[in-house]
Amino acid sequence: MVRQQSFPPPQRLLLGPGPSMVHPRVLQAMSTPLVGHLDPAFLTIMEENKRLLRWLFGTANEITIPISGTGSAGMETSLVNLLEPGDEAIVCVKGLFGQRMAEVARRCGAQVKEVQAPWGRIVDAADVRTALRGCRKPKVLAVVHAETSTGVLQPLADLATLAREHEALFVVDTVTSLGGHPVRVDDWGIDVAYSGTQKCLSAPPGLAPVTVSPAALSVIHQRRQPVQSWYLDVSLLSQYWGTERVYHHTAPISMNYALLEALRLIEAEGLEARWQRHKRNHEALAAGLNALGIEFASQEGHRLWTLNCIGVPEGVDETGVRRALLDEFGIEIGAGLGPFKGRTWRIGLMGESSTAANVLAVLSALECVLPRFGFRVEAGIAVAAAQRVLAQAKD
Numbered sequence: 001m002v003r004q005q006s007f008p009p010p011q012r013l014l015l016g017p018g019p020s021m022v023h024p025r026v027l028q029a030m031s032t033p034l035v036g037h038l039d040p041a042f043l044t045i046m047e048e049n050k051r052l053l054r055w056l057f058g059t060a061n062e063i064t065i066p067i068s069g070t071g072s073a074g075m076e077t078s079l080v081n082l083l084e085p086g087d088e089a090i091v092c093v094k095g096l097f098g099q100r101m102a103e104v105a106r107r108c109g110a111q112v113k114e115v116q117a118p119w120g121r122i123v124d125a126a127d128v129r130t131a132l133r134g135c136r137k138p139k140v141l142a143v144v145h146a147e148t149s150t151g152v153l154q155p156l157a158d159l160a161t162l163a164r165e166h167e168a169l170f171v172v173d174t175v176t177s178l179g180g181h182p183v184r185v186d187d188w189g190i191d192v193a194y195s196g197t198q199k200c201l202s203a204p205p206g207l208a209p210v211t212v213s214p215a216a217l218s219v220i221h222q223r224r225q226p227v228q229s230w231y232l233d234v235s236l237l238s239q240y241w242g243t244e245r246v247y248h249h250t251a252p253i254s255m256n257y258a259l260l261e262a263l264r265l266i267e268a269e270g271l272e273a274r275w276q277r278h279k280r281n282h283e284a285l286a287a288g289l290n291a292l293g294i295e296f297a298s299q300e301g302h303r304l305w306t307l308n309c310i311g312v313p314e315g316v317d318e319t320g321v322r323r324a325l326l327d328e329f330g331i332e333i334g335a336g337l338g339p340f341k342g343r344t345w346r347i348g349l350m351g352e353s354s355t356a357a358n359v360l361a362v363l364s365a366l367e368c369v370l371p372r373f374g375f376r377v378e379a380g381i382a383v384a385a386a387q388r389v390l391a392q393a394k395d
């Protein structure tokens, strides 16, 4: 038996829940020479990253910076800076990442009230209203916009209104929506939003863009005690990312190059065009899956364009299919999590991964593999259905 070499790694088509495919220009940017983290050239790159992130988030927030760390570091930054022991926080939980937000908030010492929805469904704004009314003084209302564990897109308008009415800060996880779905921080009244580089921004994992509104900033400045995390303390970080340029920690230089190049690619494509691309490719994939008789696990009308969470057909070996896609076609798709483990697959179409060619490739590979696992497929039926959607979109 020939042992597969692990490094250099194999070429994969990344169609899972992240990381997504990275454009060659972004990989190239990472291999360019290092400069110091206070070099005037690097300061220019930092300013450019802040400007492009503000544009991407749809915000004028001064504090709009990439945190050193993955998406979870963005989550942690958002919550540790706002919450102090005893504060009341409402966290919407409809999947794994909502659960994680609630856990982080509890570790801040906050009194956390979870507003739950079944996996695969959105959280009901009426339930959030009830929870807010039961609070003395809710400080934070937190929600995941694009729940990657279930493929659900949470509507934010009603929740934003509720947060405003109860004078709670509105914190939104946009890890799987930013760069794939519309996100408009200022128009929608979001106080703190965070994301990650390896989902719809199509850079490697390693930075977490975060934006903080002036209202949230003034709450941070009025804290009774220092933020428990020195590393993620926004007040300290803003002295490095602001005009003072005070050393805090060594910025991950190459990752900031990667982010800049990824943001430039997004700017060149344009946001509207990018959202339309994600929508069209999701619709093509959905048509193909529908032709196969494979159903979505996420609520109709609230499905992500960026992550397709679908049911594993009855009797089919969930891991066997994923393994065959990986070994024979080099295609990675994701497994289910939590209560969806063993019952769902997650096909990501994020950023550079969201192309017509990739939709056709994964459907074609599924048509090849599924019959071997006892699931009958009429050859070509899924690819043809996707092609029809793609052809219509071209007209």
Ligand SMILES: *Cc1c(COP(=O)(O)O)cnc(C)c1O
Pocket (backbone or CB within 6 Å): 018, 070, 071, 072, 073, 075, 097, 144, 146, 147, 148, 173, 174, 175, 176, 196, 205
């Ligand atoms: C991926 C993800 C995270 C966590 O990001 P990491 O980069 O894995 O730390 C948080 N929230 C959502 C919705 C995600 O999809």
